[in-house]
Structures are given as C-alpha cells and as structure tokens.
Amino acid sequence: MTTLSSIVSTDLGLVEGVHGRRTRKGTISWKGIPFAAAPIAGNRFRAPQPATPWPGVRPAKAYGKAAMQDKRFTAVGPGKYQQTGEDCLTLNVFSPDSVRSTPRPVMVFIHGGAYIMGTTATPLYDGSSLARSQDVVVVTVQYRFGPFGYLDFSAYSTDERTFESNIGIRDHLAALDWVRRNIAAFGGDPGNVTVFGESAGGSAVLALMASPAARGLFHAAIAQSPAPELVVEAPDARAYADAFLRILENPRYRAGSAGDEEPISAERARQLLTRASSADLHKAGARLMGYAKHADVISPIPYGPVIGDDVLPTAPLSAAQAGTLLPVPLIIGTNHDEGQLFAKVWNILPPAEKTVIEAAGVDSWNEISALYESGGPDGVRLSADAVFWAPSITVADGHSTVAPTYVYRYDYATEMLHRTGFGATHAMELFAVFGAFRSALGAGMAVGSWRAAGRVTHTVQRHWGNFALVHTPVVGWPAYTTNQRRVLLIDDPCRVRVDPGRERRAAWQKAHAARAR
Template identity: 45%
Template sequence: MASTIDIETQDGTVRGTRERGVGRWRSIPYAAPPVGELRLRAPQPVTPWSGVLDTTRFRNAAMQNKATARIGLRTVQPVSEDALTINVTAPLRPATAPRPVMVFIHGGAYIFGTSAMGLYGGRQLALRGDLIVVSMNYRLGAFGYGDFSRYSTAERPFDSNCGLRDQVAALEWVQRNIAAFGGDPDNVTIFGESAGAAAVVTLMATPAAKDLFHAAIAESSPADWAHGPAAADEFAAQCIELLGATEQTAAETLANCDPEQLRRAGAKAIRFAMTDRPGYMPAVPTVDGNYLPTTPIEAMAAGTAHRVPLIIGTNRDEATLFSRRNKPSEQLPTCPDRIDRYFDGSDPDIKARVLAAYSGYPAPGTAINLGGDATFLRPTLAACDAHSAYAPTYNYRYDYAPKLLQRMGFGATHASEMLAVFGVVDTPLGRALTAGGSRRGLRLVTEQVQAQWISFARHGRPLPSWPQYTTQTRRTLVFDTPTRVAHDLDRARRVAWRDVTGPHEVAGISDGFSDEVEKAI
C-alpha cells in the first residue's frame, strides 16, 4: 500500500498518498458545500476541521447525469451538490525553490465532467516539468450557470455566475495554500480545455480573479460562451416552468426541490435550446454588469481583461467528435440543416461568404469542418486579435492524430491535444491509441507540447521557436510531425468568419419553447 503524506492547510490537515514519485491529495474542500441555504449562492468559506482529513480518494462529482460521471470502464463517480473540491499533484523530490503551479479546469459544455478523470491526474506533467498540477470541480448546469437572481426574495436570495465564482474561490484557495505543497502562489498558470478553456478566458475578464493567476492557456475555447441578462432570464424561466413552479413559487421551489429535479429541468432546457439553435449553449456565464462586467472578447478588445500572457488554439478536426452523436451538448452546426439554422437571421451575403470558404460544401466533411470552425476557431481568432494588442499572445493548431484516430475518421479531433498535454503515451490509453502504429509520433508531439506548456508555466512565455501572434504577422505554431510555424494559417476561413457574430449574441432562445415544455411535462 502506498504511504501517506500529511500537509497542513489553512483549513486543517489533509492526508494524501505517495504514488510513483508524486504526492496526490484528492477532493480537498475549497468552499463550504453549496447545499441547503447555500444552494445557488456564491461559494462560502470552508469550516476548518480538527484532526486529519482523508484526501486519499475522490469523493463526489458535481451534479450531472450519472452516466457522464464515469471515470473508468467500471467506475462511475457519485454525483452531489457537495462537490466543491480541489486536487493537488506535486513532485516529491526536493526542490530548490517554490514550484510553478498549473491549475486545470475541466471541460464538458458546463454541464458535465469531473476533475477525477484519470487523464487529468497530472503526474507525468508534474514530474517532467517539476511543477504542481491542480484541478478543481465547480458547479455545472443549472446549479452553476443558471442565473436565478430575478427570483430572489428577502428570505431566499440567489446569486449569478455560481460556477464562475466557484472557479475564483478555487484559485483563492491556491493562493492561500499552495505554498504548503511546495508551490509558488506568485506563478500560477490556469489552463483548460473546451468549456474549461471558455472558463479560462472568462476568468481573464472577471475582476474578482485579478492577480489570482499570472498566465493562461485555452485549449479549444468557445471563447464567446457568455450571454446577457435577457437570455439568462429566459433560461432561468424555462427551468422554473419545467419544475412546475410559477413566478410566485419559484424561490421556494428552487430552494427545496430535490437536486435531481433541478438538474433534469436544466438539462431539458439546454436540450431544447441547442436543438433549436445549433451551437448555442444557454448554461454559460452571465454578463451581469457586476461580477462579469462584459464578455471575455469584448474585455480583451477594450484592454480591460487581465493582461496576462495567453496561449490559445484549436485542433484541426474539432467537430469530428461531435458529428456522429446527437446528445444535447453535441448539437454543433455540422450538417447543412443545422448550418442553415445557425445562420438564421444573418446577412445572406455573410453566410454565402462563409460557405464559399469551404470547398466542396455541402459534402459531409466540409460541413463538419465548418461547424468546428464556427464553434472554436471563429472565437479563438477573435480572442487572438483582441488580446494580442495588450499582452503576449500565442496561437497554435494541433494537427497530430495517431493512425487509429485517423482510421476511425476522427483525426486531430476535439480534446485530442490533451493526450499530449497530460502525457499518456506510456499509459494503457496511449498504448491502445497507438496499437496500429504512431507511438513514436505521439511521443514526439507530446515532448513538443509539454516543453512549450512547461516553459510557459515557468517563465510566462513558450520556447523561442514559438513566435507571438500579432495582427500583422498572424503566426501559428502547428503541432505535428514535424511541428512548424505557419503565417496566417487558413486565411480564407479567417477572413470569411471575421464579421460573423456567434449565437450567444442573439437574444432569445425559442418562441416555441412553451410547446416543447408542455410535451416534456
């Protein structure tokens, strides 16, 4: 059995395990359980404990469909509102100075996911980079991204942006406690993938997050995932209707309903919205004028976002992962019907210009590429253009795909860069993915990606081989075998998307929603 290791935090002693060169502490509470009177409220401080808290195993995932909380072939993590926890992986070898810290924010469309995924453990990254890897849970779906503040009463108030506030609270925990694990609170890099990458750019626009991190990495970020109060109110109203409540009974219902009821209501409202408007996610941060004053891209363009160095990029074949399934979180505009609905209300000339940039459209492959670019590339390039005027910005595209992913038709699909970021090549997953060859290629790309991420986390800049992105040069580092620097990569697509606004900038979700609710109820 692995030996244990105790660390004294400001809230109490936590007991972790020594595992193959690293210490691991799992499910450390960073905020009070958001249950009872704290449901749908901003996170509150942990009540300090006496004695030693066992953090040798994971506890709960945030509320979500139980099927999405799978962390192994036969293992499903329990789901609960009581899930505001953080994990730490730290090298055990002696250090001559405090170690850089990388804080990972998991993806999952803001409606599913857990920091307990084996991929996110961070052992290989921590050992290679001699740094500390932290990951967190945060509230999801209606619990984290439903803005029910309009239903507040004097007896039962509700807060906006609970999931975003959770992420800030986790970063505050890092500032208070990471030194006890050997980390440097003055050198923290946040990184995330997909919705986690959207969270990264949103934190860059969140005043409360100022000085809590010093560099940021956004992998495949739907960087415009934020909406205004009107759209937030509409999503909240849909949840209330699905709960069978009224304006007058909403506060009592939200406070006292079974958590699974609230989860289901939020999931149905999300499904209806995404089916009606491909590419739209209603459970996103709310630009409330207070906690989140403006959208991330608007903040970057105005220079009011935190001016930290930023790595941001996409994968070559983002949307292939979503094109074969029909889950609510996967309703991207990847076929002609969804693409037509994506452009509903847009200038016909803009739509024609975008379609013309995809040779062979409406062939399935080109439609899938268009959907991936609409969701990930379009807002990523907007963020690059905006942030690069104020802070060092580095753009990448991840093109490498093991032969197995190529044969399956996925290519360098969404999330595949995490195989390199977290270094899975010598794990059972890595061996399975490279069973048909490509082990050497995956190892080479892993070394390249990790070298850049580690340099960025240590020094606030990648290696010299990666030039900054500016609107004059538009240089992109393409990770592949070989890795190369490209100038104005896919210029025709960039120009085609330049004036296109995403679905989150459109008010209202669906005039036909009430009819759908009646069918569902």
C-alpha cells in the same frame, strides 16, 4: 534529495496525500480537498461560501464527488463511475515528491464538458505526469455546472434568500483564491499561477480573463479549444430561469406554452428551488436543453457564462476585441479536426447558419459558407470553425495588442485516430498535455504510433511547462501578432505557418467585427 511530506497544513486543517507508484512514481497527490462549503441547503444556488475547518488529519487520497450529471459521463474505468452529488466543491493537487529550494510554478486546470458534464476523477486529468515532467504543481478543480452552476436566479433574490449568477465562474474564483492562500504549503508559488482549461474549461479561462474579480489570482492563461461565443445574454438568462422553474413545477411545460401566465414570484421560486431534490433539479435541467431548441432566444444553449453581472460585465469575445481582457500572457488554440468528435459521437454544436445570420446578417453568412463545401468533412469543419477556431483567432487578434499571445493548431493524430476518421479532433491534445498516451486510457489510441506520440507529448508538455515557468513557450514558437499571424502547428514534427486558413479567417473576422458594432 529531501522528500516532500504527504501531510500538509492548509488554512482549514491538515490533509494527507499519497505517494505515487508505478507510472506516478516520483509524485505525491492530494485529492478531494474542499475549497468551499458544501453547496447544499441554504448554500444551493449561492456563491461558494467558506468551508469549515476540520480537526486532526483529513485523508486526501480519493477524488471528491463529481457535480450532478448523467451517470454515463462520469466513467472512470470499465464499469466504474464516479459518485455524483451537489457536495462537489473540491480540488486535487499533484506535485513532484521532492523538496525544491524555490517554489514551483502552479498550473490550475478547469475541465471541459459543455457546462453540463465532466469530473476531475476522469483518468485523463491525472496531473502526475505533467507535474513530474515539468517540475510544476498541478491543481484540478471540480465545479458546479448545468442548472446548478449556470442558471441565473438572481432576479428571485429576497432579503431572506439570496441567489447569485455565474455560480460556476465564482467556483473557479474561489478555487483560485484557495490556491493563493494555500499552494505554498504544497511547494507551489502563489505568485506564478497559470490557469488552463479545455473546451468549456478553455471558455472558462477566457471568462476569468474577462472578470475583474480574477485580477491578481493568476498570471498566465492557456485556453485549449474554447468556444468564446457560447455565452448567455442577460435577457435569455432570465427566460431560461423562468422556463426552468416552470419545468420544475410542471415537467410537461414546453416552449411557447407560457401564454399569459403570471410571473413566478420570488417566494414561489424559493420554494421550488429549495424543496426539489438533486435528481429533480437535474431532470429539469435536461428538459431545459430540449426547451432551448424551440425557444425564442438568441443564446443557443441555456448553460454558460451570463453576461452583465459583477463577475462578468462583458462577454469575453467583446472584451478581447476591445483589448480589455486581463493583460496576462496567453496561449490559445484549436484542433485541426475539431468537429469530427461531435459529428461521430454527439452532435451538440449549435447550427452555424442561424448563429451567424442572427449575429452578423445574411451577407456575412453567404460570404463564409461560400468558402466551404456543403456536407461532408468540410461541412463539419464549418460548424466547428464557427464555435471554436474563428472566435479563438478573434480573441488572439485582440489580446495580442495588450499582452504576449501564442496561437497553436493541434494537427497530430495517431494511426488509430486516422483510421477511425477522427483525426486530430476535439480534446485529443489533452492526451499530450497530461501524458496520457502511456496510460491505460490512452495506450490503445497510440498503438502503432508509440514513438511519435511520445515525441508530441514531450513537445507539448515542454511548451506548457515553460509557459508556466516564464510565460513564454520553448524557443521556436513565435508570438502571434496581427502583422504576421504566426501559428505553431503541433505535429510530429511541429512547424510554424503564417495565417493558415487566411481567406476563411478574414471572412469570419468580418462577421465578428459586424457583430461588435
């Protein structure tokens, strides 16, 4: 069989990847390929701009910089951290190392991290296992988040200096456009692209499905544990942008201290945003998170897709309810014990009571909360259901009327996860998707569960790979409809159940319907 060359020609120049060894044998990876110009200087807080071609052969053997964030979130090994910087718009390609007679399906992954953290260099996101086992080309995308990617300064634009909204989504669109132009050179099929992501990445997938600008850039979608309602309404986006600028000017600025202060002028905003260092912008962004807890706003977090611009005219949940998401086949699902990760490690979930009452009223909250025991695991589940499961089912209900939709619940947990009380918590399905239970990162988690973890990995990768190939999972996973509500419970073994959590699902969806009116 002919071996694929590690040197590939893109529309910006040649890139040289590296052949995989040991656990990556049989694959080639190309890392740190720019898909847009460095978003620095005049490109800061701008939509991604075209990158400059390079001469000769560009080495593509190491990941690019992670987006700006706390160092602790960039760990890639014991005592090792990925370098951060604003110049972060790169992507990575993983492919089997053989030449195939027909182009391979393409899977483009958007990582999670609550829109404030994450890096494609995280070993969990290595695409080699998925690419090799399913004979697909995997692309992972680094994008801007936090204040660099999800604050809207467009109101301060002038003829001399433009600021755009939804920069993070625009980064995803630019990466998908790069795939459309270049992936054939890596053996991929630009006419068969599946975009997939987890957590904030899953939410980003839904945002792309709600974006008219994404039409034609992908042909199927997988949203793993998305938080469909964590978006920022336009008035709140303006309030957050104003607060950020005031914090940047005065780090002691607090919610409620604006009083009768004069509006910040476009010129002053330009000066603040242009002259600040990357570190100062990041610090102000962290302070804005604290500000948000006490601000008079509806959107609970400052960072997320902003509703109402040309890229995202409608909230993804509303678009799903109206049946106006891009009509591509969709896999969507959540994990059985989603909330345990947040309860045990870092509780950043917004309070469910406040969110539901503001959206649907006290009666809805009383009906929902009566179905959960207060405190303990059930209280944790209530918060997680509010953010992940309930809105995801509402998305599935709406989208299933316009395109094939498949719903899962990831129930599998290794013995170690059971013993530590995490169970099948948030992000655990990623170890199966990327085949990471056999890696140095995931091996400890799979101790005592080697064979079961292997079987679950095989099952998940086959479903994801078949979906990328022909836009349906493997036989045995039926489509979801509002008439039957068949859900695949991913475990060892898998099983199909009809409308699991029916009573809770009905109560949550009544609340979502009230909000939509």
